[in-house]
Amino acid sequence: xxxxxxxxxxLSTTQSIFGQKQQLGFNLAIGETYYHTMQSxxxxxxxxxxxxxxxxxxxxxxxxxxxxxLMDSVYDVVVSYQHLGMTMKLPNGSLTFNSxxxxxxDMLSSTLSAIIGKPFFMKMTKVGKILEVKNLDSVVAxxxxxxxxxxxxxxxxVKAQMLQAYGEKAFKGSFEMVTNIFSNxxxxxGSTWNITTKLESxxxxxxxxxxxxxxxxxxxxxxIGNGKFETLDKDAYVKINGMTxxxxxxxxxxxxIKIDVITGWIKEAKVNQSMSGNAEIKDNPSLPGGLxxxxxxxxxxxxxxx
Numbered sequence: 001x002x003x004x005x006x007x008x009x010x011l012s013t014t015q016s017i018f019g020q021k022q023q024l025g026f027n028l029a030i031g032e033t034y035y036h037t038m039q040s041x042x043x044x045x046x047x048x049x050x051x052x053x054x055x056x057x058x059x060x061x062x063x064x065x066x067x068x069x070l071m072d073s074v075y076d077v078v079v080s081y082q083h084l085g086m087t088m089k090l091p092n093g094s095l096t097f098n099s100x101x102x103x104x105x106d107m108l109s110s111t112l113s114a115i116i117g118k119p120f121f122m123k124m125t126k127v128g129k130i131l132e133v134k135n136l137d138s139v140v141a142x143x144x145x146x147x148x149x150x151x152x153x154x155x156x157x158v159k160a161q162m163l164q165a166y167g168e169k170a171f172k173g174s175f176e177m178v179t180n181i182f183s184n185x186x187x188x189x190g191s192t193w194n195i196t197t198k199l200e201s202x203x204x205x206x207x208x209x210x211x212x213x214x215x216x217x218x219x220x221x222x223x224i225g226n227g228k229f230e231t232l233d234k235d236a237y238v239k240i241n242g243m244t245x246x247x248x249x250x251x252x253x254x255x256x257i258k259i260d261v262i263t264g265w266i267k268e269a270k271v272n273q274s275m276s277g278n279a280e281i282k283d284n285p286s287l288p289g290g291l292x293x294x295x296x297x298x299x300x301x302x303x304x305x306x
Contacts, residue, residue, distance in 0.1 A: 021186035024213065024221060025126040026179075026264040028075060033066045034265050035082070038174070040301040046279070047294040056089035059165075062306075065122075074131065077122040084112040084166065107149060111162060114143040120168075126264075128179035133168040140167055173199045177207075178257055178269045178303050181223055187213045204232040207253060220267050225255040229275055244282040251275030251297070260305075269303040 028034065040059040045052065062082040069076040084099040086108075099112035120136035144150075144159045164170060176197055183193035190213065197207045209227030216222070229251035257269040275297040283290040 021188045021191075023186045024223075024259070024264065025182045026075070026124075026128065027126075028067045028070075028263055028265065030067055030070060033064055034263075035062065035064055035305060036175075036266065037062045037304050037306045038301060040299060042297065042299040045296045048291070053091055055091075056087075058085075058087040060085040070126075073126045075124050075126070077124060078119050079122050079133075079136075079171075080117050080119050081115055081166075082117075084115065086112075086165070104149075107147065107158065108162075111140075111143055111147075111158070112166075115139060115166065118143075124179065127182035127184055128176070130172050130176050130179065133172050136166075136168045136171060137163055169200045173197075174301075177253075177255065177271055177301075178266050181209075181211055181225060181255075181257060182264075183211070189213055189216060199229075205229055205249070206232060209253065209255075216261070219261060220258040221261055223255075223257045223259065225253070225257070227253040227255075229253060229273070231277070244284065246280050246282070247277065248280075249275045249277035249295075249297075265305055266303055267305050271299075271301045271303070273297070273299040273301075 038059070038061045040057075040061075042055075042057040042059075044055040044057065046055070047053075061084055064080050064082055066078040067075055068078055081099075085097065087094065087096045097106065097108040097112055099109065099116050101109040102113065103109060118139045120134065120139060122133050123131040125131065140162050141159055144155050144162060147155065150158065180195060180197055183191070185193070187193065192210055192212045195209050195211065197209070199205045199207060207227050207229050209225045211223055211225045214222045214224045229249065231247045231249045251274050253271060253273045255269060255271045258267045259265065260267050277295065279293045279295050281287060281291045281293070
């Protein structure tokens with residue numbers, strides 16, 4: 001009987017411990033530097049006047065985050081890119097750009113290389129909401145403007161493309177997919193909560209995601225997410241790659257994220273995105289009457305703390 005009572009007491013205590021709610025989020029050390037590596041692969045299919053165009057796009061990125069201050073649950077972070085790479089497989093060939101490639105004739109690789117190690121700044125809450133990213137756009141713009149190989153018009157085009165791929169809005173949107181995942185309230189295994197994120201790189205969109213605290217081990221907490229994308233202000237035109245266009249897209253996102261049990265930092269994550277709809281290019285002298293292009297977009301991104 002004593003053994004039975006002891007067993008029941010142990011079981012009761014264990015259930016009590018593991019059933020307790022906890023506040024998930026970041027617990028980062030001041031002065032420490034954390035790293036984040038991303039590998040992304042996208043397949044873009046477009047229908048241009050009945051002609052199918054397929055584009056494979058691969059991006060690679062390694063980023064360092066040095067925590068300099070914590071005040072009122074907001075971290076001040078000095079951020080710097082450690083590596084940047086891009087490969088595009090187009091119908092007429094492939095293009096590869098890499099920050100490790102030192103070739104003055106390769107303007108885009110040289111620009112990526114010049115960005116490496118340049119500090120920019122971020123404010124992020126303990127639950128992963130990015131409040132501010134600054135100085136990155138000015139770093140990119142300054143590097144492009146310093147080029148003596150490009151005309152003014154080409155510089156503006158390169159600058160716009162670089163900012164769309166690696167600027168402040170692009171950085172915030174891609175990084176928040178694996179940081180803005182925590183509930184403001186304490187949670188337990190099986191808890192769910194909803195988060196809405198605004199995406200502003202290229203085209204404005206919202207991502208509404210339901211997250212679940214799925215599992216816990218001695219090394220990580222597992223969070224899964226299921227979300228829906230929708231473009232905002234579908235009548236608004238934006239400049240993308242020198243064209244004036246507007247988008248009407250819907251899509252989904254699923255994510256599986258393992259976070260360190262002590263720091264809350266992303267140990268590893270996988271994010272899948274799928275979108276479809278239309279892109280409409282505005283009437284212009286080079287394209288009288290404009291153009292409506294049906295398109296689909298599939299993306300898989302893998303993140304790690306390496």
